[in-house]
Amino acid sequence: MQPNHIEALLEVADDSLVLGQRLCEWCGHAPTIEVDLSLSNLALDLIGQATLLLDYAGEREGQGRDADRLAFHRDAEAFRNSMLVEQPNGDFARTVMRHFLFAAYANPLFEALTSSPDARLAEIAAKSIKELRYHLEYATDWLERLGQGTEESHRRVAEAYDWHWRFVDDLFFDSEAWKSGAESGLWPLRAQLRPAFDETLNAGLARAGLAEPKPVWPIVGGRLGKHSEHLSSLLATMQVLPRAHPEATW
C-alpha cells in the first residue's frame, strides 16, 4: 500500500469510528430498552470495524501508530470520514435515516472489499459485511415503521431525510487518494457503488412511503478533512483523556 492508500483506508475506518461514537451518545437514552440494546450493538460492530481498520492502517504506515493513537491523537482536519456520519443524533428519525444511508453505502463497499487483492483488508471486510447486512436491515425496518407509523413519525422521518440527503455526495466522494487505490485495484471507485446504493435507497424510501430525493447543492469535503462544525466537538469529548494524559496507558 502506498501512503495515499493508507490515507484512503482512513476514509473507511473513520466512518465506522465516528458513527460508532455518535451511537454511543444514545446509550441509556433511547426510546425503549430494546432500541437501546440494538443501538449499542450497532455501535459495538462499528467500533470493532474501526479498530481493525485503524490498526491495519497504522501497521502499513509503519510509524508505530496503532488504532488508539489514530483514534485519539488526530485533530479534526486529519479525519477522513464523510460528513454524514458526524451529523448529530438529533431525534431517533435522524439517527435511523443516517444509519440507513450509511448502511446502504457501506454494504456494496464492504462487499467489494471482500474481494480486494489486499488479503488483510478482504478479511476485515468479510467479518464486517455480515454485521453491515444486519445494520441495513435494522435501519430499513425502522425506516418503514417510522414512515408508515403515525403522522408525526412520518413527518419526522421525512424531515430527517431532508437533513441528511445533502451529505450523500460527500459519502460517495472519490478523493485522489481513493482513486489511486482504485487504480491499483484495491477497491472500486465509489461512483461505481452508486447504482447499488440508489437501488437500496429507492426500495427503502418506497417501503417508508417517502418521496424521491430532490436535487440539492451537495455539501462535500469530509474526505479532504473539511468537516461540519460537529466533528471537532465530538472529538473534544472522545479524545479528552488520552489528550490530557498523553503518557498514560489505559
Next chain:
Amino acid sequence: MQPNHIEALLEVADDSLVLGQRLCEWCGHAPTIEVDLSLSNLALDLIGQATLLLDYAGEREGQGRDADRLAFHRDAEAFRNSMLVEQPNGDFARTVMRHFLFAAYANPLFEALTSSPDARLAEIAAKSIKELRYHLEYATDWLERLGQGTEESHRRVAEAYDWHWRFVDDLFFDSEAWKSGAESGLWPLRAQLRPAFDETLNAGLARAGLAEPKPVWPIVGGRLGKHSEHLSSLLATMQVLPRAHPEATW
C-alpha cells in the same frame, strides 16, 4: 501566603472562571439581543476576575504557572469552585437564579477581601466588587421580573430555585485551606458571610414572590475537588486546544 492559602485562593478564582465559562455558552442564544449583551458583560467581568486571581495564585505559588496554565491544565479534581457555578445553564430562569445566589455570596466576600492585609488581593477585590454589585443588581432585577411576570415564568424560576438551593451550602463550605487563611486574617470564614447572604436572599425572594427555602440534604464537595458530573464535561470543551497542543502559545 502559605501553600494552602494559595489553594484557598483557587476556590475564589475557580468560581469566577467556571461561571464565566458557563455564561459564554449563552452567547448568540439568549432570549433577546439585550440579554445576550448583558450575559456577555457578566462573563467578561468574571473571566477578568479569574485571570487576575489565577495569575496571582500562580505567582505566589512560584512554580511558573500563570492564569492560562492553571485554567487549561488542571483536571476537574484540582478545581476548587463550588458546585453551584458549574451547574448547566438550563433555561434562563436557572441561569438567573444561579447568578443571583452566586452574586449574593460573592458581594460580601469581595467586600471583605477589599480590606485583606494582602494588598494585591485587596486590590483585585476592589476592582471586582464594583462589577459584582452590578451582577447582583442585574440578577435581582431579572429574578423579580421572572417571579412577578407570568405564571410560566414564576413556575420556572421557582423550579430553578429548587434546583440550585441544595448547592448553597457548598458555596459557603469552609475548607481547611480556607479556615487556615481565615486564621491568618486574610479573609473571613464563609460562615461569617452567611447572614449578609441570607438577608440578600430573603429580600430577593420577597421581591420575586418566592417562598423561603425548605431544608434539604446539602450537596457539598466542590471546595475539595468532588464535583458534579457537569464540571468534567465543561472542562473537556474549555481545555481542548491547550491540551491537544501543549507546546503552543496562542
Next chain:
Amino acid sequence: PERLAAFEARVAADEYIEPNDWMPEAYRRTLVRQISQHAHSEIVGMLPEANWLTRAPSLKRKAILLAKIQDEGGHGLYLYCAAETLGTSREEMIEALHAGRAKYSTIFNYPTLNWADIGAIGWLVDGAAIMNQVPLQRTSYGPYARAMVRICKEESFHQRQGYDLLLTMVNGTPAQRAMAQDALNRWWWPALMMFGPPDDNSPNSAQSMRWRIKRETNDELRQKFVDATVPQAELLGLTVPDPDLRWNEERGHYDFGSINWDEFYAVVRGEGPVARERMDARRAAWDNGAWVRDAAAAFEAKRASRKAA
C-alpha cells in the same frame, strides 16, 4: 388459609413458586416491588457509566464498557419480564419509577467523576450487587431465581473487568493512581450502603426471609462484602477510606467504621447528589421516545389488520 399453609410449606421446602401458582397478595406485592426496583436499578445504573462511554480512553475499553452497559439493559429486560409474570406491566412499573413511587438502588445517585469510577463501579458496585444477588438464585419465585442465575454470571464478569481496569490504572501514571484512589474514596461508603439499613432497622426483612425472597440479613451481607473486598483493595495498593477498619482476629472478620445513615436516608428520599439528573434523564428518554413507541405500535396494528384482512 389452607392454600396459605400449602404455599408456606412449599417455600419452606425450597420449592419454586411459578406464575400460575396461588400466592398471597403480600408476597406478590413484595416481589413486584423488589423485582421492579431491581429492574429500575439496572436501567438507571446505565447512566453513570454511559456518562464516560463517549470519553472511554481506548477503543478496547470503549467496547468493553458498551458491552457491559448493554448487559445491564438486558438484565433490566429480564427483570421487567419476571415482574410482568406477576401481573404488572412494564409501562406501569416505569411510570411508578418516573412518578417517584418506585425506588432504585441509592448507589446510582452518586456521580461518576473520573475514568477510574468505571473500574470502581465494576469492582465495588457489581461486587456488592453479586453479594446481594447470589442468594437470590435460590429465591422462592421461579422466574426471579432463574433471571438471577444469568445475571449473577454476567455480573461476576463485570466485576473482574472493573478490577482489571483499576489494576491497569494503579500501575500507570501518578495521575492515574490518584484517580483510582479518588474513586475508591468516593465509592466505598455508598457501596456499603447498598446492603440497605442495619438489621435492627430493616422492617420487612423477617417476612422476606421467611418467604425466601431474601436469604441473608443486610448486615451479614455487608460484612461478607467487606471481608472479601479489603484484601482486593490491598492488592491494588489502594487505601480503604475508613480509619476504623481493622482485622478482628477473634470474630474472624474485619471491623469497620459506622455508616452515615443520615446520608443514606437522604439519598433514599431522592436527595442524592445526582438523583435529579438521573430521573430527568430517564424521564426525558421516555418522553422523547413516546412518538417512536407510538409509531411502532401504529405500524404493528396496521400490519396486523392487513394480515387479518
Next chain:
Amino acid sequence: PERLAAFEARVAADEYIEPNDWMPEAYRRTLVRQISQHAHSEIVGMLPEANWLTRAPSLKRKAILLAKIQDEGGHGLYLYCAAETLGTSREEMIEALHAGRAKYSTIFNYPTLNWADIGAIGWLVDGAAIMNQVPLQRTSYGPYARAMVRICKEESFHQRQGYDLLLTMVNGTPAQRAMAQDALNRWWWPALMMFGPPDDNSPNSAQSMRWRIKRETNDELRQKFVDATVPQAELLGLTVPDPDLRWNEERGHYDFGSINWDEFYAVVRGEGPVARERMDARRAAWDNGAWVRDAAAAFEAKRASRKAA
C-alpha cells in the same frame, strides 16, 4: 412628482434624508431590506464565532472574542433601531428572517472549523465588511449613515485583532501554521463572494447607486479588497488559494481567478454548508426565549398600571 424631484436633488447633493422626511416607497423598502439584512448578518454572525468561544485557548483570547461578539450584537441593535425609524418593528424583521423571507450575509453559512478561523473571520470577513461599509458612512439615509460610522470604527479594531491572532499562529507550531493556512484556504473565496454578484448580474445596483444607498459597484469593491488583502497574506507567509492570482502591472491591480457563482447562488438560496444550523440556532434562541420576553412584558405592564393607579 415634485416631492420626488426635491428628494432626488437632496440625495444628489449628498444631503442626509431623516426619518420624518418624505421619501419614495421604493427607497424606504430598499433601505429596510438592506439595513435589516445587515442587522441580521450581525446577529447570525455571532454564531460561527460563538462556536469557538467556549474553546478559546487562552483567557485573553476568550475575553477578546467575547467582547468582539458583543460588539456584533451591539451593531445588530443599532441597525435594527435604524431600520425601525423606517416604520418596521424589530419583531417583524426577526420574523422575516426566521421565515426565510429576509436574507443575511452568505459568509455566515460557512463553518468555523479550527481556532484560526476566528482570526480569518476578523481579518477577511470583517475586512470585506469594512470595504463594503466605509462608503455607507456617507449613505443618504441619516440614521443608517451614523450607525455605519460607529460600526466601521469597531470593525477596523476587530480586523486588527483577527490579523494579530493569525500572526501569533503563523509564528507558532507547525500545527498552528497549518491551521492558519487551512483557514485561509476555506475563507478566501467566500470572502470574495461577500461583495455580491458581478456587476453585470446585479440588478438593483444602478438604482441603489443613484440613491446613494450604495456608492461603489460590487466588482470595484471586490478588487479593492483583493488588492489590500494579498500583501497582508504575504506578510503572514500564507498562500492565497488561487493559482490565477497575480499582479497586473498594467491595470495596477491583482488579477484573480473566477468565482464559483453556482456555489454563491446555492448559499444565497439557503443551501450553504451550515445554513440550517444557523437558522435552527436563531429560531431556537427566539422560541426558547419567548417566555422570558413575555414575562418581561407582563412585568412592565403590571408596573406601569401600578404607577398609573
